[in-house]
Amino acid sequence: MPELPEVETMRRGIAGIVGSRICDVRRPRSRFRPIKITPRMSEFRRRAVGMLVIAVDRVGKRVVVGLDSGDRIVFEPRMTGRLLLAEPPDRQHLRLVLKLSGGPIRQLLFWSVRGLGAVALMSPRQFARRLGPENLGPDALEISARELRERLAASRRAIKVALLDQRAVAGIGNLYASEILHRAGLHPELPCNRVRPAAWIRLHASIGEVLQEAILFEGSTLSDGTYRNPQNEAGGYQDCHRVYQRAGKQCVQCGRGRIVRLVQAQRSTFFCPSCQPLRLRTRAATT
DNA sequence: CCCCAGTCCTGCGGGC
DNA sequence: TGCCCGCAGGACTGGG
Numbered sequence: 001m002p003e004l005p006e007v008e009t010m011r012r013g014i015a016g017i018v019g020s021r022i023c024d025v026r027r028p029r030s031r032f033r034p035i036k037i038t039p040r041m042s043e044f045r046r047r048a049v050g051m052l053v054i055a056v057d058r059v060g061k062r063v064v065v066g067l068d069s070g071d072r073i074v075f076e077p078r079m080t081g082r083l084l085l086a087e088p089p090d091r092q093h094l095r096l097v098l099k100l101s102g103g104p105i106r107q108l109l110f111w112s113v114r115g116l117g118a119v120a121l122m123s124p125r126q127f128a129r130r131l132g133p134e135n136l137g138p139d140a141l142e143i144s145a146r147e148l149r150e151r152l153a154a155s156r157r158a159i160k161v162a163l164l165d166q167r168a169v170a171g172i173g174n175l176y177a178s179e180i181l182h183r184a185g186l187h188p189e190l191p192c193n194r195v196r197p198a199a200w201i202r203l204h205a206s207i208g209e210v211l212q213e214a215i216l217f218e219g220s221t222l223s224d225g226t227y228r229n230p231q232n233e234a235g236g237y238q239d240c241h242r243v244y245q246r247a248g249k250q251c252v253q254c255g256r257g258r259i260v261r262l263v264q265a266q267r268s269t270f271f272c273p274s275c276q277p278l279r280l281r282t283r284a285a286t287t
Numbered sequence: 288c289c290c291c292a293g294t295c296c297t298g299c300g301g302g303c
Numbered sequence: 304t305g306c307c308c309g310c311a312g313g314a315c316t317g318g319g
Contacts, residue, residue, distance in 0.1 A: 078313035
């Protein structure tokens, strides 16, 4: 489930397309409903074909391919989307093909089992509006502790739910939210407005540590195998998970508690009641 | 404005 | 063996 570490791994994996020229764009036929591609293919092709790729960036959970025209192609993988340079696992779920010339890489593929993702070609103005500060908070790897606190502290929402709000802070998804809160020693149901000053510092540090570590391991590939990097290889951070999908298992950190699963905002949350007590008198969970 | 519930999408695994 | 159902969670929408 691509969150910031997986999307950053995708970005790095396809960075070699910079300097190549897009020579064709195709949407393969499939028995599945086509994914959302904007604008319509005729205009997409007209504006993309012939353009030089000048940048590959990440904005939150999206990969952004910059063209010399100023337009950008924004890939939004959501749950199961992959950006592939290798051959896709099958043709049925191949959603978009960018043919490239003039560089070492011949094609960039967007492949997704569930067609929840989307690809959008945006003008500079569209890009600034749709991925701008009105719709997306600061990147989770760049936000300061102070800004994190300022953006969340007034809310009565549970801290786990607030961390998933991309307008507050961009890049954190369901998996890493649980891991981050465990490292910070914060109960997922703690309301934001009851998080103490010292805990905001811990939370901010945990966000950076967990996400950076996950990037080093090139993301998490769960047992369902949904996430793969652009070479179609699995990540390694799943072996470092302390709580996610570990309900009922002993906490590897404290050795006492068992990991509990609960549902918040219709999504699974995992935590250790011993490391993450609701009453905050505890010290930070340390590594 | 804040926040929650519903929606989309397909594959998989459990129950029977 | 086969069918049905729930679940997985990105972002978005509608409404209280």
